[in-house]
Amino acid sequence: MLAIGCDHGGYQLKQYIMKCLGEKGVEYKDFGTYNEDSCDYPAYAEAVSRSVVSGECEKGILICGTGIGISIAANKIHGIRAALCSDCYSAEYTRRHNDANILALGARTVGSGLAMKIVDTFLSASFEGGRHAQRVDMIRELESRG
Numbered sequence: 001m002l003a004i005g006c007d008h009g010g011y012q013l014k015q016y017i018m019k020c021l022g023e024k025g026v027e028y029k030d031f032g033t034y035n036e037d038s039c040d041y042p043a044y045a046e047a048v049s050r051s052v053v054s055g056e057c058e059k060g061i062l063i064c065g066t067g068i069g070i071s072i073a074a075n076k077i078h079g080i081r082a083a084l085c086s087d088c089y090s091a092e093y094t095r096r097h098n099d100a101n102i103l104a105l106g107a108r109t110v111g112s113g114l115a116m117k118i119v120d121t122f123l124s125a126s127f128e129g130g131r132h133a134q135r136v137d138m139i140r141e142l143e144s145r146g
Contacts, residue, residue, distance in 0.1 A: 002123070005045070007039050009041075045082075046073065046074075048074065052079075053077060065109075086110050099133075105119075
């Protein structure tokens, strides 16, 4: 199961991504927002992040205007490695090398077609482990020290 959430700035792109995911048979849970009324992105970042940390959802997608604020908020949740990506290479390698569990997108910085290619790349890439596992463990250690 994939978690997805956004603020008002990401609402239209979230709708498009959910439509594409549905057409591909990808199961997802929508954590809001549910319209374009102004709202605060940290609430949606937290909801999606907690669903990933708890295991309710395997990975997440978060969207705001730039993707910056929502990714910063998500990364405050223990166990989250959210990566803001605006290209497919970064989406692939954040999974392969960083074991990122949340993809952040900027609705005002990437078009819908590219965004969906980034999502597909993120979801299809797998963590390589090996020397990268040691580095992810080091990130977890930093996180545990606060």
